[in-house]
Amino acid sequence: MKIATFNINGVKARIDALTNWIDDTQPDVAVLQEIKSVDEGFPREIFEDKGYNVETHGQKGFNGVALLSKFPLEDVTRGLPGAAGAGRDGVDDEEARYIEATVVGDKAVRICGLYLPNGNPAPGPKYDYKLRWMERLQARAAELISHEEVALMCGDYNIIPQAEDAARPDAWRDDALFRLESREAFRRILNLGYTEAFRAREAGAGHYSFWDYQAGAWDKNDGIRIDHFLLTPQCADLLNNCWIESDVRGREKPSDHVPVWVDLAA
DNA sequence: ATGGCTGGCTGTGCCAGA
Numbered sequence: 488m489k490i491a492t493f494n495i496n497g498v499k500a501r502i503d504a505l506t507n508w509i510d511d512t513q514p515d516v517a518v519l520q521e522i523k524s525v526d527e528g529f530p531r532e533i534f535e536d537k538g539y540n541v542e543t544h545g546q547k548g549f550n551g552v553a554l555l556s557k558f559p560l561e562d563v564t565r566g567l568p569g570a571a572g573a574g575r576d577g578v579d580d581e582e583a584r585y586i587e588a589t590v591v592g593d594k595a596v597r598i599c600g601l602y603l604p605n606g607n608p609a610p611g612p613k614y615d616y617k618l619r620w621m622e623r624l625q626a627r628a629a630e631l632i633s634h635e636e637v638a639l640m641c642g643d644y645n646i647i648p649q650a651e652d653a654a655r656p657d658a659w660r661d662d663a664l665f666r667l668e669s670r671e672a673f674r675r676i677l678n679l680g681y682t683e684a685f686r687a688r689e690a691g692a693g694h695y696s697f698w699d700y701q702a703g704a705w706d707k708n709d710g711i712r713i714d715h716f717l718l719t720p721q722c723a724d725l726l727n728n729c730w731i732e733s734d735v736r737g738r739e740k741p742s743d744h745v746p747v748w749v750d751l752a753a
Numbered sequence: 754a755t756g757g758c759t760g761g762c763t764g765t766g767c768c769a770g771a
Binding site for chain 2: 497547549664703704
């Protein structure tokens with residue numbers, strides 16, 4: 488089973504680039520972030536016509552996540568549990584950043600798609616929101632680990648885990664994506680027993696998943712690695728490969744992120 | 754570089770992103 492996570496930066500603006508990418512690469516599951524669309528506005532028919540099941544958790548203008556899957560999507564939940572002032576379903580804040588479903592291929596895989604808050608400027612209320620959101624993610628991650636099942640959490644974490652994950656780490660030192668508290672919060676989740684799939688396959692520097700639109704960042708390869716797959720032990724046992732499809736950044740009207748893939752024996 | 758693009762909006766400039 489080939490699963491890709493991809494922050495598309497707006498489904499309307501990206502529809503040609505996104506459908507061309509799907510036609511070319513045929514992911515079994517695509518986990519999308521920043522659809523920037525309400526559920527009713529998401530062009531689900533385009534993907535259904537290509538053989539995908541579609542589940543969205545959208546909002547107007549910003550954020551929004553979606554799952555596309557060639558396999559059935561079961562037990563779909565929307566929103567990260569544990570928000571203060573939880574709504575009638577007991578889930579979430581007003582920001583649509585999280586969706587889960589079970590994908591049933593050769594094996595059942597619980598897939599969590601997330602768009603973790605950026606958190607800038609830091610310090611400040613947005614950074615506080617990021618850290619609180621990460622506490623809630625850690626709680627959900629601990630629950631998933633306790634089930635001892637094949638599960639993964641993937642998406643745009645807005646976390647640069649280590650200095651080697653940025654072309655210019657010093658430029659990010661005080662940024663919400665890289666400051667120590669952010670990396671510690673990410674590491675606490677990892678240390679529950681998760682495997683970061685890309686680092687399980689590639690130890691070196693110079694691998695990025697985001698390049699800013701500004702200042703010729705792509706041309707200078709001034710990137711950061713912030714899109715990740717975290718695998719439960721049962722899922723890590725099935726990991727065949729993990730890679731970043733960086734050339735997508737150089738195509739027509741690209742997102743500022745590129746797809747990250749895992750291939751699972753599932 | 755405390756912002757050089759880009760996307761979304763009900764906008765005719767602003768906010769958000771990272």
